[in-house]
Amino acid sequence: MTTDGCGAPAGGVSAPAAAGGQAVVEGKVTREGAAVSTGYARLLGTDDEFVAEVPLGSDGGFRFFAAPGSWTLRVLAPGGLRAERSVEADYGRVTTVNVTV
Amino acid sequence: MSRSDVLVDADWAEAHIGDPHVVIVEVDEDTSAYDKGHIPGAVKIDWKKDLQDPVRRDFVDKTGFEALLSERGISNDDTVLLYGGNNNWFAAYAYWYFRLYGHDKVLLLDGGRKKWELDSRELSTDVPQRTRTSYTAQEQDRSLRALRDEVIDAIGKRNLVDVRSPDEFTGRLLAPAHLPQEQAQRAGHIPTARNVPWSKAANEDGTFRPDDELRHLYQDEAALDFAKDTIAYCRIGERSAHTWFVLHELLGLPNVKNYDGSWTEYGSLVGVPIELGEAR
Numbered sequence: 001m002t003t004d005g006c007g008a009p010a011g012g013v014s015a016p017a018a019a020g021g022q023a024v025v026e027g028k029v030t031r032e033g034a035a036v037s038t039g040y041a042r043l044l045g046t047d048d049e050f051v052a053e054v055p056l057g058s059d060g061g062f063r064f065f066a067a068p069g070s071w072t073l074r075v076l077a078p079g080g081l082r083a084e085r086s087v088e089a090d091y092g093r094v095t096t097v098n099v100t101v
Numbered sequence: 102m103s104r105s106d107v108l109v110d111a112d113w114a115e116a117h118i119g120d121p122h123v124v125i126v127e128v129d130e131d132t133s134a135y136d137k138g139h140i141p142g143a144v145k146i147d148w149k150k151d152l153q154d155p156v157r158r159d160f161v162d163k164t165g166f167e168a169l170l171s172e173r174g175i176s177n178d179d180t181v182l183l184y185g186g187n188n189n190w191f192a193a194y195a196y197w198y199f200r201l202y203g204h205d206k207v208l209l210l211d212g213g214r215k216k217w218e219l220d221s222r223e224l225s226t227d228v229p230q231r232t233r234t235s236y237t238a239q240e241q242d243r244s245l246r247a248l249r250d251e252v253i254d255a256i257g258k259r260n261l262v263d264v265r266s267p268d269e270f271t272g273r274l275l276a277p278a279h280l281p282q283e284q285a286q287r288a289g290h291i292p293t294a295r296n297v298p299w300s301k302a303a304n305e306d307g308t309f310r311p312d313d314e315l316r317h318l319y320q321d322e323a324a325l326d327f328a329k330d331t332i333a334y335c336r337i338g339e340r341s342a343h344t345w346f347v348l349h350e351l352l353g354l355p356n357v358k359n360y361d362g363s364w365t366e367y368g369s370l371v372g373v374p375i376e377l378g379e380a381r
Contacts, residue, residue, distance in 0.1 A: 038218050042305075043278055050300035051266055052278035055134070055186060055215075066278045067268050076305070079222045 035060035039077030138224030174231025184210035241375025286368035
């Protein structure tokens, strides 16, 4: 995991996260049962305010370290595929959101 | 300088694959992205290994930049087309960096890697073999780069644009929400800074918003005084390079600097003023 930059972790994410004291939002994106490895997960605040974005990992995985609160998770994938989920995050908790597109 | 002089779309890039006068360069923090597939013919630059001094916290020097570009087969006469992931954060950083060392024939691919992928355009895993060149760089153009003392002196005098997310600006987070939050420095922002997150300048597919919308964003919504000089910063200087590109290259503001030390430096300095919460 890269910790001194603002970019994506090398190779995307795959291993489950231990929450520690952090508010973790993670999950996997699938289509017809298969992982979607090309695409993006965006975390949005109220009024669609952009918070963060990661490319999906080879297993369709994504992970965010958010502030506690209510967020919208939006997934973009080639072919105009999109999906959205509401998600709650809190310190010390891993919130898992699996998404199908 | 206008938008078409600095920004090209994917069709332009596709049409120039194999053009001997155009070198396509992918710049990512996640360098494994290039290895999984890149625009055919593109070479890779690692923003950290290639562009940062391995010992001191600073850029590689002029000689180091010359050695890098010579080794990658980039000549002084080549047009360099930059693109990357993270909505072009690190590609914009490299664009600013190339300009810093005097390479003016440089372009950014609108939408970067994300739009290329979402459009299902061709990616290749072939690594091109380019002939070594003998590249000559200029001394750093310091009119583009702000260092810490200049930033402290600019408080209350110049436009300071903090392009991090609102949670980082107000001090609720120390890093973007896709990174762990264990950094040790203090949270908050530089007093008098306006918070205009970089993302407001971009569409969902990573392309830049039209000039009139960008001008409205910075001049009207954020109330920047375009008659004043401007310094942009973020956490390590790459998101603010994205905003530097918007203000300096797309909107043509003359005196805009990127503070690449950004919050990882400022938030660790002893004795400097810090504000928490919303902009005052």
